[in-house]
Amino acid sequence: MAKPDTLTIEPSGPLPRPMFAPGRVMIYAVLILTSLYYLIPLYVMIITSVKDLDAIRYGNIFIPTANPTFAPWVKAWSEACTGLKCSGLAPGFYNSVSITVPSVIVSIAVASVSGYSLANWPFKFGEFFFTVLLVGSFVPYQVMLYPLVIITREMGIYSTLWAVVFVHTVFGLPILTLLFRNYFSSLPPELFKAARVDGAGYWRIFFQVMMPMSVPIFTVAVILQVTGIWNDFLFGVIYAGPTNYPMTVQLNNIVNSLQGVKEYNVDMAATILTGIVPLAIYFFSGKYFVRGIAAGAVKG
Amino acid sequence: MVFIVLFVFIGGTFWTVASSFTNIKTLPIFTPAEFYDAFVGMAQYQRLWRSSRWIISITNLGIYGSLYTIFAFVIGFWLAVLMDQKIRLEGVFRTIYLYPFALSFIVTGHVWAWIMNPAFGLEATVRGLGWETFSFDWLTNREMSIYAVVIAGLWQGTGLVMALMLAGLRGIDDEIWRAARIDGIPKWRTYIQIVLPMMRPVLVTTFVIVASGAVRVYDLVIGLTQGGPGLSSQVPTIYVYETMFVGALAQGTAASTIMLLATAVILIPWVVVEFGKKQQA
Amino acid sequence: MRYKSMVAALAATVSMAFIGSVKAADVEVTHWWTSGGEAAAVGEFAKAFDATGNKWVDGAIAGSGDVARPIIISRILGGNPMGATQLNPGKDADDLVKAGLMLDLTELAATEKWDEILRPKSQLASCTIDGKVWCVPVNLHSGQWMWTNRKVFKDAGLEPPKNWHELVAAAPALQAKGIIPLSAAEGWPVRILLDDIAVAVGGADLKVKIYKGRDLEAAAGAEMLKVFQAMDAARKLVDPKTMVPQWNEAVGLVISGKAAANVMGDWAGGEFQVAGMKAGEDYDCLPGLGLDDVLDTGGDVFYFPKNADPAVTKAQMEMASMMVSKEVQVAFNLKKGSLPMRADVDLAAANDCMKKGLAILADPSKVFPGEIQMIDRDTLNQIRDNYNEFFANPAVTPEAAQAKFVEIIKNAPPL
Numbered sequence: 003m004a005k006p007d008t009l010t011i012e013p014s015g016p017l018p019r020p021m022f023a024p025g026r027v028m029i030y031a032v033l034i035l036t037s038l039y040y041l042i043p044l045y046v047m048i049i050t051s052v053k054d055l056d057a058i059r060y061g062n063i064f065i066p067t068a069n070p071t072f073a074p075w076v077k078a079w080s081e082a083c084t085g086l087k088c089s090g091l092a093p094g095f096y097n098s099v100s101i102t103v104p105s106v107i108v109s110i111a112v113a114s115v116s117g118y119s120l121a122n123w124p125f126k127f128g129e130f131f132f133t134v135l136l137v138g139s140f141v142p143y144q145v146m147l148y149p150l151v152i153i154t155r156e157m158g159i160y161s162t163l164w165a166v167v168f169v170h171t172v173f174g175l176p177i178l179t180l181l182f183r184n185y186f187s188s189l190p191p192e193l194f195k196a197a198r199v200d201g202a203g204y205w206r207i208f209f210q211v212m213m214p215m216s217v218p219i220f221t222v223a224v225i226l227q228v229t230g231i232w233n234d235f236l237f238g239v240i241y242a243g244p245t246n247y248p249m250t251v252q253l254n255n256i257v258n259s260l261q262g263v264k265e266y267n268v269d270m271a272a273t274i275l276t277g278i279v280p281l282a283i284y285f286f287s288g289k290y291f292v293r294g295i296a297a298g299a300v301k302g
Numbered sequence: 303m304v305f306i307v308l309f310v311f312i313g314g315t316f317w318t319v320a321s322s323f324t325n326i327k328t329l330p331i332f333t334p335a336e337f338y339d340a341f342v343g344m345a346q347y348q349r350l351w352r353s354s355r356w357i358i359s360i361t362n363l364g365i366y367g368s369l370y371t372i373f374a375f376v377i378g379f380w381l382a383v384l385m386d387q388k389i390r391l392e393g394v395f396r397t398i399y400l401y402p403f404a405l406s407f408i409v410t411g412h413v414w415a416w417i418m419n420p421a422f423g424l425e426a427t428v429r430g431l432g433w434e435t436f437s438f439d440w441l442t443n444r445e446m447s448i449y450a451v452v453i454a455g456l457w458q459g460t461g462l463v464m465a466l467m468l469a470g471l472r473g474i475d476d477e478i479w480r481a482a483r484i485d486g487i488p489k490w491r492t493y494i495q496i497v498l499p500m501m502r503p504v505l506v507t508t509f510v511i512v513a514s515g516a517v518r519v520y521d522l523v524i525g526l527t528q529g530g531p532g533l534s535s536q537v538p539t540i541y542v543y544e545t546m547f548v549g550a551l552a553q554g555t556a557a558s559t560i561m562l563l564a565t566a567v568i569l570i571p572w573v574v575v576e577f578g579k580k581q582q583a
Numbered sequence: 584m585r586y587k588s589m590v591a592a593l594a595a596t597v598s599m600a601f602i603g604s605v606k607a608a609d610v611e612v613t614h615w616w617t618s619g620g621e622a623a624a625v626g627e628f629a630k631a632f633d634a635t636g637n638k639w640v641d642g643a644i645a646g647s648g649d650v651a652r653p654i655i656i657s658r659i660l661g662g663n664p665m666g667a668t669q670l671n672p673g674k675d676a677d678d679l680v681k682a683g684l685m686l687d688l689t690e691l692a693a694t695e696k697w698d699e700i701l702r703p704k705s706q707l708a709s710c711t712i713d714g715k716v717w718c719v720p721v722n723l724h725s726g727q728w729m730w731t732n733r734k735v736f737k738d739a740g741l742e743p744p745k746n747w748h749e750l751v752a753a754a755p756a757l758q759a760k761g762i763i764p765l766s767a768a769e770g771w772p773v774r775i776l777l778d779d780i781a782v783a784v785g786g787a788d789l790k791v792k793i794y795k796g797r798d799l800e801a802a803a804g805a806e807m808l809k810v811f812q813a814m815d816a817a818r819k820l821v822d823p824k825t826m827v828p829q830w831n832e833a834v835g836l837v838i839s840g841k842a843a844a845n846v847m848g849d850w851a852g853g854e855f856q857v858a859g860m861k862a863g864e865d866y867d868c869l870p871g872l873g874l875d876d877v878l879d880t881g882g883d884v885f886y887f888p889k890n891a892d893p894a895v896t897k898a899q900m901e902m903a904s905m906m907v908s909k910e911v912q913v914a915f916n917l918k919k920g921s922l923p924m925r926a927d928v929d930l931a932a933a934n935d936c937m938k939k940g941l942a943i944l945a946d947p948s949k950v951f952p953g954e955i956q957m958i959d960r961d962t963l964n965q966i967r968d969n970y971n972e973f974f975a976n977p978a979v980t981p982e983a984a985q986a987k988f989v990e991i992i993k994n995a996p997p998l
Contacts, residue, residue: 010399011402026387026389029384029387029389030389033381033384033385033389033395036377036381037395037398037399038479039457040398040399040401040402040457041398042417043402043413043414043417043457044401046413046416046417047413047416050416059422060424062426062427063416063417063422063423063424063426063427064427064428083585083617083622084617084643084644084645085614085616085621085622085625085641085642085643085644085645086619086622086625086626086629086639086641087641087643102836129390133307134308134311134312135308136457137569138307138308138311139313140447140510140514140569141562141565142517142518142539142558142561142562142565142780143518144538144539144542144554144557144558144561145314145315145318145542145558145559145561145562146310146311146314146315146318147542147543147546147558148317148318148321148330148546148551148555149310149313149314149315149317149318150310150314150330151657151660151661153310153331154315154661155660155661155662155663156525156662158662158663160658160661160662161658161661161663161664162663162664165661167534170305171304171307172310172311175307176307176311191988228406232406233405233406233407233408233409234406235406235407235408235520235521235524236520236521240654240657241661243609243642243658243663243665244613244642244643244644244654244665245611245640245642250406250408250409250521253408253412254408254411254412254524254525254645255617255643255644255645255646256645257412258617258645258829259617259618259643259645260617260618260619260829260830260831260832260835261617261618261619261622263835264832266416266419266422269416270412270413270416271414273409273412273413276324276406276408277404277405277406277409280404280405281401281404281405283404284404285397285401291400291404292400292465327678327961328656328660328678328679328682329660329678329682330660349994352990353965353968354968354969354972354987355968355972357963420824439824442823442824442826443823443824444823444975444976462643528769528770528828530769530770530826530828530975531769531823531826531974531975532769532773532971532972532974532975532976533968533971533975534975534976543653544649544653544964545961545964546653546657547652547653547654547657547660548652548653548656548675548960548961548964549674549675549678549959549960549961550961551856555960556842575750
């Protein structure tokens with residue numbers, strides 16, 4: 003496995019050559035054309051979400067409306083109905099926040115300590131442990147679905163927010179632990195040895211030596227977990243229970259409940275709203291995001 | 303805590319596999335005696351391979367998995383090579399190719415469902431422009447629906463492959479390039495015959511990531527086609543979910559055991575590479 | 584196990600001790616009623632329940648019963664169940680009841696004399712296991728209806744059809760005008776459509792013989808082949824491009840006049856109601872597809888999973904009682920388009936379709952059990968899948984689909 007935390011895809015070498023050599027033009031043409039494939043859905047999403055229903059019915063999905071309206075956004079956020087509940091996506095947003103925050107904190111706290119132990123405090127069966135972790139991060143979720151229903155039931159947390167937090171933590175740990183282990187192993191061992199000589203213990207080394215050196219990997223881990231957990235659908239459906247559904251599940255509910263006319267504009271506004279948090283993280287975190295997904299893609 | 307998680311993984315997997323040889327319906331069983339009583343051998347697997355729905359699901363997984371993997375690799379590598387040509391605005395292009403990866407599959411599914419909507423989407427638009435016979439009915443065409451899933455999947459995932467490949471390309475020593483240039487080898491041949499083989503670890507990692515992700519495809523199908531039309535875009539994950547909780551628990555665990563096997567097969571090339579590396583070291 | 588049953592026993596004693604003094608409670612109710620007509624109907628329940636001082640916490644699950652059932656069942660298995668949930672009368676909850684996860688309603692049923700006021704008997708019987716009552720039937724649904732938009736036929740210069748065959752005959756003329764002759768939705772609605780054709784063409788007896796009697800000869804016989812051939816004709820009527828994801832979208836196409844007809848259960852009536860259309864004037868409803876006016880007696884029931892909180896238990900009982908009360912039965916069923924469980928209510932406000940249904944219901948020879956009362960859900964899902972594959976895939980011959988059908992019936996677990 004490539005060590006994702008050491009990946010870099012920043013440009014290097016001499017400055018770009020002039021743009022207008024014939025071969026260059028081809029390259030740019032291809033890049034721009036492919037960009038369209040990636041950009042069009044976002045564009046369509048946005049312009050559809052501000053159209054009224056007539057503009058959708060009689061207009062073209064690629065042409066923006068002359069009279070944009072934000073009513074669909076308001077409806078998607080706070081009025082769209084599923085059954086009798088007409089509170090839009092807002093409750094889902096708060097549920098997603100209450101799922102994501104504890105899941106991220108718990109999984110990263112546990113994984114960083116475990117990764118640190120694996121890297122710096124070798125113990126018997128460490129290699130075996132490591133292998134199981136690696137394999138564990140690939141086990142299809144379906145294999146674990148029912149056992150986790152049983153486990154969360156026995157813990158008495160099934161169909162609460164805590165069940166989802168627990169499941170995300172369980173599925174996040176293998177990959178995060180690997181991430182931290184790889185990172186801590188790549189730090190110069192002299193640091194650790196020096197601290198040992200100074201008589202520092204397990205926790206002191208972790209908090210005073212390792213943590214301050216590990217801001218990048220923590221950032222990567224946070225980004226990875228926040229986007230992964232925010233975007234989850236399956237666990238939300240199964241473990242949260244209807245009153246605790248995260249935003250993705252509520253989005254699907256809203257799009258699939260039809261009372262009267264199908265409101266594509268509201269559906270698209272709801273879709274954008276659901277995507278906004280990870281998108282914002284993506285746009286603001288830049289290269290850390292790239293590293294995060296490179297590392298976390300394993301998690302799928 | 304991690305030990306608990308390991309225990310959960312091993313125990314859970316063991317339970318799932320074991321229960322797939324029983325005839326349990328709604329309620330789970332735990333004791334060996336219960337397992338002994340409910341034991342039915344391979345009956346669940348026989349039913350699985352008799353079920354046309356499962357056959358369609360697994361065939362679709364084959365189609366989706368291979369097409370998605372191949373195209374993600376080809377397009378991803380190709381984009382990475384283009385991006386590697388010391389272009390301007392590299393950051394902008396990278397941002398564009400990669401942003402869909404930040405979105406969830408459910409979002410991806412709904413967006414593409416809208417674009418491919420036969421009444422309002424691409425088909426209606428092109429026909430509106432005067433090309434009356436234009437047809438893009440993948441979502442309602444049982445022959446094509448799984449390919450619609452591939453298109454949406456590629457939109458979401460190729461950026462990642464591009465990023466991983468680009469990282470691999472940037473890791474190639476400049477000396478190689480200089481040597482190739484001196485030998486007069488054309489650039490495209492250098493990429494394919496020299497650079498690509500050198501990127502083997504990155505390729506294998508990417509393959510495992512992409513292919514094992516493809517086995518898990520679930521929310522994308524739920525958002526885009528809900529498995530339809532008919533059964534034409536069903537996938538194993540949906541089969542598991544829809545049998546497990548409606549009185550056919552053992553059937554669901556049998557299906558998930560097959561998924562586990564599929565993932566194991568995908569992991570093999572990676573294990574070979576990893577293991578081979580250790581032997582050398 | 585012993586430890587658990589002790590805890591349960593303890594909890595029961597405690598709840599007995601406190602039951603007199605408990606206050607109102609919030610009760611979360613899961614159901615899959617998310618269409619316009621359905622939401623209006625469930626609103627009547629919520630209103631009546633809130634009036635008892637408790638609070639109805641709505642847990643609607645969008646999609647369909649097929650989407651909702653796994654969520655509901657896993658939720659009950661997971662040990663933190665909702666206060667009440669919709670299911671269909673029949674086999675869905677049998678295992679859950681046997682595992683002791685459901686609240687026993689026997690006492691309430693006895694006090695309120697459910698066995699006298701609710702009809703037909705089959706519904707309450709579906710809720711009864713070993714002499715105890717475990718669920719409350721709230722309505723009677725039948726799946727064998729064809730819905731037509733009269734205006735569409737008139738505009739096309741056609742007489743509105745009186746049965747399935749007339750619709751098939753009118754189809755080419757409708758198509759020539761750019762009208763969808765028969766709208767259809769993906770998934771379980773296809774099963775409804777094909778099953779209705781089976782009952783209309785092969786007769787209800789044949790269906791009961793196969794589903795309940797597990798008569799493999801009948802399933803493989805010539806009569807059933809005729810049924811599959813009729814289904815073959817139906818699939819040729821539907822352009823796959825016009826298939827929509829949800830049943831109410833398909834009904835909506837008929838309401839808006841884009842499609843001429845739809846085959847769907849009587850709950851489609853609720854959609855016409857919401858759209859302000861009048862039965863017999865704007866639209867027609869033809870029981871048994873106009874060929875054989877028989878109806879099945881499916882329906883909806885509510886189960887109340889056991890809860891440790893005595894306040895919730897009390898509220899659950901109040902909800903069960905509320906659901907079969909006269910006023911609520913009328914208000915709910917008028918909006919839902921289904922038939923009430925009580926014969927002793929005033930249905931002057933009922934529309935034409937409901938009256939037709941009531942008349943058929945009064946004649947026991949024209950009524951047959953809903954399929955989930957005859958066979959388990961897992962088998963039913965396999966039949967659904969087989970129908971869907973047959974319907975969507977022209978390469979599957981009627982003979983092949985029938986062979987698969989026989990195989991599924993053969994492998995169905997005994998009742």
